Amino acid sequence: MKKFQIKAAHRELLDAIDNKIDNKTKPIRSLGKLEDMARKVAMVQNTLQPELKNPHMLIFAADHGIAEEGVSAYPSEVTQQMVHNFLNDGAAINVFSRQNDMKIKVVNAGVNHDFTPNDKLLDYSVGKGTKNMLYGAAMNTLEFSEAIDKGVRIINELHEEGCNVVGFGEMGIGNTSSAALLMSALCHLPIEQCVGRGTGVTDGQFKHKLRILKAAQSANPVEKDNPVSVLKTFGGFEIVMMCGAMLRAAELKMLILVDGFISSSAFLGGFVSYPYLKDYAIFTHQSNESGHRKMLEYIGAPAILDLNLRLGEGTGAALMYPILESAVNFFNEMASFESAGVSDKM
Numbered sequence: 375m376k377k378f379q380i381k382a383a384h385r386e387l388l389d390a391i392d393n394k395i396d397n398k399t400k401p402i403r404s405l406g407k408l409e410d411m412a413r414k415v416a417m418v419q420n421t422l423q424p425e426l427k428n429p430h431m432l433i434f435a436a437d438h439g440i441a442e443e444g445v446s447a448y449p450s451e452v453t454q455q456m457v458h459n460f461l462n463d464g465a466a467i468n469v470f471s472r473q474n475d476m477k478i479k480v481v482n483a484g485v486n487h488d489f490t491p492n493d494k495l496l497d498y499s500v501g502k503g504t505k506n507m508l509y510g511a512a513m514n515t516l517e518f519s520e521a522i523d524k525g526v527r528i529i530n531e532l533h534e535e536g537c538n539v540v541g542f543g544e545m546g547i548g549n550t551s552s553a554a555l556l557m558s559a560l561c562h563l564p565i566e567q568c569v570g571r572g573t574g575v576t577d578g579q580f581k582h583k584l585r586i587l588k589a590a591q592s593a594n595p596v597e598k599d600n601p602v603s604v605l606k607t608f609g610g611f612e613i614v615m616m617c618g619a620m621l622r623a624a625e626l627k628m629l630i631l632v633d634g635f636i637s638s639s640a641f642l643g644g645f646v647s648y649p650y651l652k653d654y655a656i657f658t659h660q661s662n663e664s665g666h667r668k669m670l671e672y673i674g675a676p677a678i679l680d681l682n683l684r685l686g687e688g689t690g691a692a693l694m695y696p697i698l699e700s701a702v703n704f705f706n707e708m709a710s711f712e713s714a715g716v717s718d719k720m
């Protein structure tokens with residue numbers, strides 16, 4: 375994989391940032407997770423006056439060969455149908471992004487469909503869906519590199535437009551299977567602790583899904599400590615493209631808003647080689663997909679919201695965005711004990 379230059383976020387201003395937070399007219403730590411977010415934004419931007427600029431929501435979409443094994447509650451066609459829904463402003467992510475003034479771009483990372491050009495659509499297709507992992511790796515080395523490079527290009531474009539905060543959402547029937555397999559390999563956890571019900575499979579379908587994922591593991595012995603090999607074998611085009619995009623966003627010191635289980639699996643793919651990626655990321659919500667809690671524990675990152683969501687698309691990130699704005703606003707606008715003439719001592 376292309377090498378990324380991901381340094382720890384600046385720490386020079388850390389004391390000044392913490393002093394600024396602690397001198398606001400409030401008891402120490404009383405703004406909880408908002409204080410953590412304000413500190414993170416200020417460190418990423420290396421400033422005592424952080425700003426959220428031109429926020430974007432990226433929805434990476436792709437199809438998955440493994441979906442033909444009946445691992446989802448829905449058929450593969452739903453991927454392209456939902457892409458049209460995103461383009462027509464009809465999905466949950468459209469509603470929440472519009473409400474919170476985030477611009478949407480839908481990325482065709484590898485959907486099994488030919489789309490007509492559209493202002494909201496970034497056509498970066500790597501293929502018409504991955505291969506069925508029961509019969510070998512999901513993608514080859516060229517496809518993997520292409521997906522990473524296209525993720526980089528997408529972020530370069532947003533950065534040139536002055537964007538400094540990006541939500542990472544996705545759509546792809548079958549992609550909880552990919553994410554669970556990635557998690558199992560990269561976190562060295564048994565697949566049973568990683569697999570969940572995705573779009574809502576029944577008990578019987580869930581047992582079947584677990585059998586299929588075990589068969590995919592037997593068919594593909596991977597080097598678990600080699601994230602490129604793991605991502606190529608079990609990844610989806612949208613997951614690998616998101617991984618490249620997140621790594622580039624960190625390189626450019628942009629804020630990364632991670633959504634649910636699949637978005638977090640893309641983060642994980644980058645994090646194992648570039649641990650400082652975490653300095654740039656906010657885990658916006660705890661998904662109801664059962665493996666997500668353990669995945670976030672492994673990463674060591676508590677989530678901000680817990681709304682029992684399991685939709686994907688970036689919905690958790692879009693819903694959390696106004697809270698992030700509140701974090702930046704309290705940091706920039708709240709009076710200090712001194713400026714407001716409020717006593718800070720007994």
Ligand SMILES: O=C(O)c1ccc[n+]([C@@H]2O[C@H](COP(=O)([O-])O)[C@@H](O)[C@H]2O)c1
Binds near residue numbers: 445548663
């Ligand atoms: O974001 C999540 O945590 C999440 C949890 C479960 C399902 N999803 C969405 O559901 C789809 C994948 O589910 P499945 O059952 O087809 O593997 C995909 O389009 C995801 O966006 C998303």
Ligand SMILES: Cc1cc2nc[nH]c2cc1C
Binds near residue numbers: 448452456545
């Ligand atoms: C309808 C539908 C919408 C989605 N959005 C993200 N994943 C999805 C899966 C389905 C099935």
